[in-house]
Amino acid sequence: MLLKLLILDRDGVINYDSDAYIKSVEEWIPLPGSIEAIAQLSKAGWTVAVATNQSGIARGYYDIATLEAMHARLRELVAEQGGEVGLIVYCPHGPDEGCDCRKPKPGMLRTIAEHYTVPLTNVWFVGDSLGDLEAAKAVDSQPVLVKTGKGEKTRGKTLPVGTLIFDDLAAIAAELIHN
Numbered sequence: 340m341l342l343k344l345l346i347l348d349r350d351g352v353i354n355y356d357s358d359a360y361i362k363s364v365e366e367w368i369p370l371p372g373s374i375e376a377i378a379q380l381s382k383a384g385w386t387v388a389v390a391t392n393q394s395g396i397a398r399g400y401y402d403i404a405t406l407e408a409m410h411a412r413l414r415e416l417v418a419e420q421g422g423e424v425g426l427i428v429y430c431p432h433g434p435d436e437g438c439d440c441r442k443p444k445p446g447m448l449r450t451i452a453e454h455y456t457v458p459l460t461n462v463w464f465v466g467d468s469l470g471d472l473e474a475a476k477a478v479d480s481q482p483v484l485v486k487t488g489k490g491e492k493t494r495g496k497t498l499p500v501g502t503l504i505f506d507d508l509a510a511i512a513a514e515l516i517h518n
């Protein structure tokens with residue numbers, strides 16, 4: 340049976356985003372219902388992975404240890420609800436470095452799919468920015484926009500054909516678990 344894989348963007352989907360970047364564990368604050376949503380999905384048999392741009396590393400706003408501490412916090416909070424978080428992949432590069440992993444490039448999605456040896460076709464990738472949706476489209480995954488984070492602003496842009504729109508991660512969990 341094919342793995343039930345869901346891939347999430349981080350800032351603006353799991354936790355509050357900021358135009359000043361999320362630079363510390365203290366600034367990393369889960370959005371309402373997001374931890375519970377991930378735990379419920381996990382307990383319902385979904386593998387929840389994360390693909391996140393973290394140019395704040397290249398910009399010198401925070402270091403890898405701080406980023407890993409944020410992700411340890413995420414794992415801890417989901418585990419407290421009886422769930423678990425799968426692979427977390429991040430792009431530490433700046434916009435001008437020409438890496439293969441920074442969204443809208445799909446490199447991180449490919450890394451996750453290869454890790455789980457599953458095809459990316461129609462795998463839901465949930466994001467709040469246009470680059471998230473374009474990355475999904477590039478590998479024939481299902482672009483899913485949430486209205487949290489930069490989502491409302493992104494809604495006003497030209498979205499990839501077929502983009503699904505939900506209020507937040509909790510609404511996505513309800514959809515996937517109950518349908």
Ligand SMILES: O=P(O)(O)OC[C@@H](O)[C@H]1O[C@@H](OP(=O)(O)O)[C@@H](O)[C@@H](O)[C@@H]1O
Nearest residue numbers: 348349350357358360361391392393394
């Ligand atoms: O949404 P994800 O991919 O999890 O992470 C987004 C963050 O890396 C930051 O990405 C930056 O974009 P630039 O990297 O400066 O273009 C800005 O949008 C920040 O507000 C945001 O916190």
Ligand SMILES: [Mg+2]
Nearest residue numbers: 348350351467
């Ligand atoms: Mg985001």
Ligand SMILES: [Zn+2]
Nearest residue numbers: 430432438440
């Ligand atoms: Zn990169």
